[in-house]
Amino acid sequence: MFLAELTGDVSSLGYGLGAIGPGVGLGIVFAAYIQASARQPESAAPNRTWLILGFAVIEALALFGLALAFVFSGS
Amino acid sequence: MNLAEVPFPPSVEDFFLPSLAAGYWVTKFTLMIWLATAALIVFFLLAYRNPKLVPSRAQWMVESIYGFARDSISRDLIGPEGRKFAPYLATLFSFIIVTNIFGIIPFLQVSPNSHIAFPAVLAIISYVLYLYVGIRKHGLGGYLKKATITPGVPWVIYPLLVPIEFFTNLVNRPLTLAVRLFANMFAGHLILLVFTLGGFALFATGNFFYFAVGGVSLIFAIVMTIFEFGIALLQAYVFVMLAGFYIGDALEESH
Numbered sequence: 001m002f003l004a005e006l007t008g009d010v011s012s013l014g015y016g017l018g019a020i021g022p023g024v025g026l027g028i029v030f031a032a033y034i035q036a037s038a039r040q041p042e043s044a045a046p047n048r049t050w051l052i053l054g055f056a057v058i059e060a061l062a063l064f065g066l067a068l069a070f071v072f073s074g075s
Numbered sequence: 076m077n078l079a080e081v082p083f084p085p086s087v088e089d090f091f092l093p094s095l096a097a098g099y100w101v102t103k104f105t106l107m108i109w110l111a112t113a114a115l116i117v118f119f120l121l122a123y124r125n126p127k128l129v130p131s132r133a134q135w136m137v138e139s140i141y142g143f144a145r146d147s148i149s150r151d152l153i154g155p156e157g158r159k160f161a162p163y164l165a166t167l168f169s170f171i172i173v174t175n176i177f178g179i180i181p182f183l184q185v186s187p188n189s190h191i192a193f194p195a196v197l198a199i200i201s202y203v204l205y206l207y208v209g210i211r212k213h214g215l216g217g218y219l220k221k222a223t224i225t226p227g228v229p230w231v232i233y234p235l236l237v238p239i240e241f242f243t244n245l246v247n248r249p250l251t252l253a254v255r256l257f258a259n260m261f262a263g264h265l266i267l268l269v270f271t272l273g274g275f276a277l278f279a280t281g282n283f284f285y286f287a288v289g290g291v292s293l294i295f296a297i298v299m300t301i302f303e304f305g306i307a308l309l310q311a312y313v314f315v316m317l318a319g320f321y322i323g324d325a326l327e328e329s330h
Contacts, residue, residue: 049147049152049316052312052313053317053320055313056255056313056316056317057251059255060255063254063255063258064251064254064258066258066261066262067254067257067258067261070087
C-alpha cells in the first residue's frame with residue numbers, strides 16, 4: 001500500500017527541484033555584485049567580468065536540469 | 076492553417092526539421108550554418124578591404140568586434156600573451172552571435188545552436204585549444220599537476236580533492252560550455268513556441284474568454300522575442316569569455 005502516489009511525467013518536477021539551488025546561487029551572486037558596486041562604485045566595471053563568470057557557472061547547473069528533464073521525459 | 080490543428084504543446088520533435096535533400100545531411104540547420112559562415116566571411120572581408128583612418132560604418136563595426144575580443148577578453152582574461160588568441164575568440168564570438176540571432180529572425184526562426192551538435196563542436200575546439208596551449212607551456216605532467224592539485228591544502232585531503240579537481244577542470248568544463256549554449260537556445264526556442272502556439276491554440280477553442288488570454292499570450296511572445304535577443308548576445312559573450320578564461324587558466328604560472 002502506498003501512502004501517496006505520483007503518476008505521469010515527473011521530469012518537470014525534477015527540474016523544478018533542481019532549479020532551487022541555482023536560483024539561490026544566482027540571487028547571492030547578483031546581491032553580492034550590487035552590494036559591492038554600491039559600496040565601491042569604481043569597482044563596478046572590473047567586477048562585471050566576474051559577475052558574468054559566476055552567473056554562467058551557476059546557470060549551467062539549472063540548464064543541466066532542463067536538458068535532463070527533456071532527456072528523461074519519455075521514460 | 077486550420078486553427079484546430081495547431082500542434083500544442085510543443086515538444087522536442089519540433090526541433091527535428093525535415094530533410095531538404097536526399098539523405099539527412101541538408102536541413103535548415105545546415106543551410107543556416109553555411110549562411111552564417113558566408114555572411115561573416117563576406118562582411119569581414121568587405122568591411123576591411125580598404126581600411127581608412129576615419130572608419131566607415133562597417134569598418135567601425137568590424138573594428139569594435141575585434142577590439143572587444145582583443146581588449147576585454149584576451150587582454151583582461153589571458154594576459155599580455157593573450158593577443159594571439161584574439162582572432163580565434165573574435166571569430167567564435169561573431170559566429171555564435173550570428174547563429175544565436177537566427178533564432179529570432181523571421182523565416183529562419185530557430186537557432187542552429189539549439190541542437191547539441193553545434194555547441195559541442197565549438198566547445199571541443201576550445202577544449203583542445205586550451206589543453207594544447209597548457210601542455211605546450213607546462214608539459215604534460217606539469218599541466219596535469221596544475222589542473223588537479225590545489226596548492227596549500229593538507230596532503231590528507233588529496234585523495235578526495237584530486238578527483239574532484241580532475242572532474243571539474245578536465246571533464247566538466249567542455250561539457251558545461253556546450254550544454255550552456257545549447258540549453259539556452261533550446262529553452263528560448265521552446266518558450267517562443269509555447270507562447271505563439273499557445274496563443275493560437277487558445278484562439279482555436281472558440282471560447283470568448285480564452286481569446287483575451289490568447290492575445291496576452293501573443294503579446295508575451297513579442298516580449299520574449301526581445302528577451303531572446305538579449306540572451307543571444309549574453310550567451311555569445313559568456314561562451315567566449317569562458318573560453319578565454321580557460322585558456323588563461325591553462326597558461327597561468329603555477330601557484
